[in-house]
């Protein structure tokens with residue numbers, strides 16, 4: 001949705017004189033005339049006529065702007081937009097945190113076994129990830145994968161940004177007087193969707209590795225060696241794919257509204 005569409009649907013008034021979207025209220029000083037102040041993005045009012053703090057008005061406008069970009073749909077109420085964005089941010093935050101957390105666990109396991117150092121590999125910059133929210137493992141615990149430092153760092157950044165958004169949208173919801181129960185439902189739904197994506201990815205990895213092993217294993221010794229090599233290659237590449245593909249696909253669905 002274009003910026004003009006957004007402002008039109010938010011109900012702002014296009015001013016031919018100043019060539020911009022303006023507040024719809026009337027001027028107190030010039031009876032009969034419009035206010036003529038710029039409307040806050042995503043709203044139909046200026047900062048003087050909003051009847052709320054500028055900070056809250058901006059946050060509401062930001063939520064509806066992001067939600068419109070995400071859904072491509074007409075502007076909904078600010079309440080729906082804030083809850084929708086809150087849910088989406090929870091989904092992303094949990095997904096990234098879950099991916100990161102498992103990378104750490106796997107890296108530690110690898111190190112303990114004397115295997116290749118994953119991201120535990122003496123990289124102090126990854127410290128913040130260690131304090132990520134507790135997250136139960138999916139159906140598969142010993143999937144044996146890890147990401148390299150660079151992908152993990154990118155994930156750490158994404159996760160941090162998403163966490164900031166969660167805090168911002170939750171505060172906006174609270175300041176708007178949206179019921180706590182509705183906020184909790186948005187959080188739970190976001191978490192559940194993230195868990196579904198993670199479990200699906202885990203299950204697909206096991207299915208692919210299983211098929212490769214079974215198919216190549218029928219071809220004798222050479223096949224078995226090939227199967228082992230493919231098994232290792234797929235497991236090694238998997239977290240990197242997840243770390244890039246999942247954020248890419250989420251960004252594609254959310255139409256760059258937040259990226």
Ligand SMILES: [Zn+2]
Nearest residue numbers: 015017018036
């Ligand atoms: Zn004007």
Ligand SMILES: [Zn+2]
Nearest residue numbers: 023035046049
């Ligand atoms: Zn105004």
